[in-house]
Amino acid sequence: QVQLVESGGGLVQPGGSLRLSCAVSGRIFSINYMGWYRQTPGKQRELVAAITNSGSLNYADDVKGRFTISRDNAKNTEYLQMNSLKPEDTAVYYCCADVFRDNSDYQKRTAYRYWGQGTQVTVSS
Secondary structure (H helix, E strand, O other), X not given: OEEEEEEOOEEEOOOOOEEEEXXXXXXXXXXXXXXXXXXXXXXXXEEEEEEOOOOOEEEOXXXXXXXXXXXXXXXXXXXXXXXXXXXXXXXXXXXXXXXXXXXXXXXXXXXXXXXXXXXXXXXXX
C-alpha cells in the first residue's frame, strides 16, 4: 500500500521556526494533491496548506506569509516551512497525499487519499 511518514515536529518558542517533512512510499504511480492539516483537541482537522502537482498553492488565511509548502516530486516528499510561529499554531500536524497507485487509477483520474500519523508542534515559551 502507501505509507506517509512525517518528521520535524517539536517544541519551539514563539517567533521560532520548524520544518516538517512527509515522505510518501509504497505503491505510487504519481501523486496529485499534497497537503498539511492540523488538529487541536475538540476541534475538526483544518487545512493549513496544499500544493498540487502543477504547483498551485493554497494556504489558510492565518498562516499566509508565515508558512511555505513545497514538494520534491523526485523524492515523493512534501515539506512545510513554518516561520514566526505563534502559540495558536500549537496542534498535531498531519500530512496527506492523493495518490494514483497505478496507470489504471491515473487513466480513470481516481486518486486515493492517504494520511500520515501526525506530528506534534508545540509553540510555547
